[in-house]
Amino acid sequence: MSVLQIALVGNPNCGKTALFNRLTGARQKVANYAGVTIERKEGHYTAPSGRQVRVLDLPGTYSLAATSPDEAITRDVCLGRHPGEAVPDLIVCVVDATNLRLHLRFVLELKALGRPLVLALNMVDAAQRRGIVVDAAALARELGIPVVATVAVRRHGAQALVEWIDTAAVAAPSAAPVGDVHAEVRRILAVAVGSPRDTAATDQAIDRVVLHPLAGPLILAAVMFLIFQAVFAWAAPLMDGIEAGFGALGAGLAALLPDGLLRSLLVDGIVAGVGGVVVFLPQILILFLFILVLEESGYLPRAAFLLDRLMRRVGLTGRSFIPLLSSFACAIPGIMATRSIADPRDRLTTILIAPLMTCSARLPVYTLLIAAFIPQRSVAGVFNLQGIVLFALYAAGILSAMAVAWVVKRLRRDQGEHALLMELPAYRWPHVRDVAIGLWERAMIFLKRVGGIILALTVILWFLSSFPAPPDGASGPAIQYSLAGRIGGLLEIVFAPLGFNWQICIALVPGLAAREVAVSSLATVYALSGHEEGLAAIVATQWSLPTALSLLAWYVFAPMCLSTLATVRRETNSWRQVWIMAGYLFALAYAASLATYQIGRWLA
Amino acid sequence: MRLSELQKNIPAVVTGVVDTGADDPIARRLRELGFVAGEPIRIVASAPLGRDPVLVQIGSTRFALRQSEAARVEVTAGTAGQVPA
Numbered sequence: 001m002s003v004l005q006i007a008l009v010g011n012p013n014c015g016k017t018a019l020f021n022r023l024t025g026a027r028q029k030v031a032n033y034a035g036v037t038i039e040r041k042e043g044h045y046t047a048p049s050g051r052q053v054r055v056l057d058l059p060g061t062y063s064l065a066a067t068s069p070d071e072a073i074t075r076d077v078c079l080g081r082h083p084g085e086a087v088p089d090l091i092v093c094v095v096d097a098t099n100l101r102l103h104l105r106f107v108l109e110l111k112a113l114g115r116p117l118v119l120a121l122n123m124v125d126a127a128q129r130r131g132i133v134v135d136a137a138a139l140a141r142e143l144g145i146p147v148v149a150t151v152a153v154r155r156h157g158a159q160a161l162v163e164w165i166d167t168a169a170v171a172a173p174s175a176a177p178v179g180d181v182h183a184e185v186r187r188i189l190a191v192a193v194g195s196p197r198d199t200a201a202t203d204q205a206i207d208r209v210v211l212h213p214l215a216g217p218l219i220l221a222a223v224m225f226l227i228f229q230a231v232f233a234w235a236a237p238l239m240d241g242i243e244a245g246f247g248a249l250g251a252g253l254a255a256l257l258p259d260g261l262l263r264s265l266l267v268d269g270i271v272a273g274v275g276g277v278v279v280f281l282p283q284i285l286i287l288f289l290f291i292l293v294l295e296e297s298g299y300l301p302r303a304a305f306l307l308d309r310l311m312r313r314v315g316l317t318g319r320s321f322i323p324l325l326s327s328f329a330c331a332i333p334g335i336m337a338t339r340s341i342a343d344p345r346d347r348l349t350t351i352l353i354a355p356l357m358t359c360s361a362r363l364p365v366y367t368l369l370i371a372a373f374i375p376q377r378s379v380a381g382v383f384n385l386q387g388i389v390l391f392a393l394y395a396a397g398i399l400s401a402m403a404v405a406w407v408v409k410r411l412r413r414d415q416g417e418h419a420l421l422m423e424l425p426a427y428r429w430p431h432v433r434d435v436a437i438g439l440w441e442r443a444m445i446f447l448k449r450v451g452g453i454i455l456a457l458t459v460i461l462w463f464l465s466s467f468p469a470p471p472d473g474a475s476g477p478a479i480q481y482s483l484a485g486r487i488g489g490l491l492e493i494v495f496a497p498l499g500f501n502w503q504i505c506i507a508l509v510p511g512l513a514a515r516e517v518a519v520s521s522l523a524t525v526y527a528l529s530g531h532e533e534g535l536a537a538i539v540a541t542q543w544s545l546p547t548a549l550s551l552l553a554w555y556v557f558a559p560m561c562l563s564t565l566a567t568v569r570r571e572t573n574s575w576r577q578v579w580i581m582a583g584y585l586f587a588l589a590y591a592a593s594l595a596t597y598q599i600g601r602w603l604a
Numbered sequence: 605m606r607l608s609e610l611q612k613n614i615p616a617v618v619t620g621v622v623d624t625g626a627d628d629p630i631a632r633r634l635r636e637l638g639f640v641a642g643e644p645i646r647i648v649a650s651a652p653l654g655r656d657p658v659l660v661q662i663g664s665t666r667f668a669l670r671q672s673e674a675a676r677v678e679v680t681a682g683t684a685g686q687v688p689a
Contacts, residue, residue, distance in 0.1 A: 062633070062636050062637060063633070063636045065632065065633075065636070067629060067633060098664060099663075099664055099665055101638060101663035101664065101665070102637065102638055102663060102665045105636065105638065182638065182640040182643075186642075195664075200664055200666075203666075204648060204661075207648065207649055207659070207666075208648075208649070211649040211651075211659060212649075213650065213651070213652040213653075214652070216652065217652055301668075304668075305649075305651060305657060305659060305668045306651060306652065308651060308656075308657050308668065308670070309651050309652070309653055309654065309656055309657070312670075318657070318668065419629075419630050419633070419670070419673060420657055420668055420669065420670045420673065421630065421633060421634070421637070421667065421668075421669060421673060422667065422668040423637075423665060423666070423667055423668075424659065424666040424667070424668060
């Protein structure tokens with residue numbers, strides 16, 4: 001039997017991806033806001049009859065008249081215009097049973113295509129809780145298409161749909177056009193749906209507080225501040241444990257192995273380098289815990305609502321908020337998430353400033369320097385001084401992003417109108433399982449980076465720092481005579497005005513491929529220079545305060561991430577944007593570090 | 605009256621959406637989202653500093669609309685029973 005091709009189509013945030021994951025066993029990202037899925041995703045399952053089914057998960061859309069790049073993908077697949085994608089044998093139209101008034105309109109639009117169509121009536125559990133009674137048989141009769149109830153987030157919640165797809169004779173509905181779509185929706189609702197007057201009393205009560213003109217912004221600021229405090233305060237004990245573990249491992253290996261190249265590679269190269277990065281895993285996971293919970297709860301679009309006015313003033317849109325928040329994890333998914341921004345100019349500006357949101361790969365650099373130079377002290381009894389400095393660094397990134405967006409807006413003298421038109425979803429309790437899976441995947445991504453690119457770069461750096469061996473009678477540390485030492489010496493000419501020594505200059509180069517490597521490189525470079533202590537202790541004694549602050553300022557802008565630049569090239573299809581981004585980030589980083597170092601020296 | 609002039613928490617009913625020019629994509633999208641004659645509507649929240657954007661409840665769905673978007677929606681104060689659709 002041939003493979004059955006089905007496509008999941010529907011309004012944004014109705015649970016298509018949750019259903020896709022349930023059907024195929026995939027783990028695509030789900031969250032509670034419109035526009036999580038921004039490209040088509042493919043999966044497979046085997047039906048009970050043994051038939052192969054290929055499932056396409058498509059971005060949500062309100063209509064086939066697409067207004068943004070992600071909506072256009074769905075339109076093209078449904079109409080058979082997508083290159084390399086045949087028209088699906090069956091369209092599974094997913095609707096949120098609590099929001100049929102909006103979602104049925106799109107069902108009627110899809111039905112008018114005259115292709116085989118089945119309605120997956122999703123979130124029937126949530127509808128029940130709210131007292132909404134949907135008569136599925138009446139709905140099927142009035143719509144003229146089959147209806148199957150699903151609860152995509154529950155185990156076996158898609159069982160009925162799987163069986164229906166496997167056994168039903170898939171047929172195309174009548175494509176007779178409906179005169180007034182909205183009147184038809186109202187008619188069907190009157191027949192098939194019984195709903196109490198007010199179905200969202202709890203949501204309204206929450207919104208009255210979190211969207212209050214005064215309380216709302218205060219709550220938003222408090223949530224953001226709490227995240228940065230937690231990243232420092234909660235992670236500390238775990239980090240101390242990991243650091244002690246790697247220290248013991250290094251000491252153990254050093255005792256076992258004879259003095260020589262192998263011992264140097266293992267102890268100074270791999271254990272010092274990799275250990276220097278793994279120690280940041282707890283902080284990254286705490287940051288992600290907050291991001292995942294916020295994404296699932298439905299709070300993020302509320303934050304976008306509160307910030308829209310401010311962001312518009314600098315030439316952005318409230319819709320930029322979610323891509324920019326994702327960029328705190330990593331700029332790459334953040335830049336891809338801008339596909340849900342309909343306006344091309346808003347989208348481009350958002351892409352340009354996304355790297356100014358401090359990504360989690362920069363966290364190791366920040367925390368290393370903060371731990372070394374900022375005393376652990378409580379401020380006003382409740383706040384942690386180190387947490388406040390971290391918050392200030394993130395704030396510096398955000399403020400400069402706003403400034404850059406404002407300059408871009410001025411440069412293009414934009415007078416056109418930009419739409420917001422954003423749906424605010426119902427609040428939802430985050431599913432512990434989804435959050436746990438999200439954290440697990442984050443941890444795996446991070447550890448794979450450590451085991452892959454970071455380990456490889458660390459080993460390469462060890463070689464470059466160990467060879468060639470110093471000439472006989474050399475006085476300084478061996479590393480100064482190595483290839484890396486010489487490269488660092490050359491770069492120091494450019495970076496000396498910023499207060500960067502040659503060790504920092506060496507670390508900047510592998511940091512281009514992965515920013516965390518800057519830290520592991522410093523660990524390796526100092527280990528090879530004969531320093532035995534932990535990296536934080538070394539920099540605390542070897543560097544001046546202006547140098548440390550200057551490096552922090554550098555990493556606020558840090559133009560150095562090749563994968564981000566590659567993503568920008570793909571998403572904008574333009575080398576020009578790549579050069580503009582790399583150029584302005586480098587200029588800002590250099591200027592900020594220069595100012596920080598020179599002012600710092602003058603004050604000291 | 606335009607939706608942009610409607611006060612918070614005053615029930616109203618949509619009478620139509622006005623295009624601001626030929627082929628207005630924002631007006632078209634508003635109609636697709638259910639801003640059509642006869643729908644009860646209410647402003648449930650407004651953003652700090654100048655009520656822009658506003659949060660609009662229509663049916664069981666909530667949308668954030670900027671003032672310029674809300675100005676395209678014509679409404680009459682009152683509940684659906686009192687106002688002919």
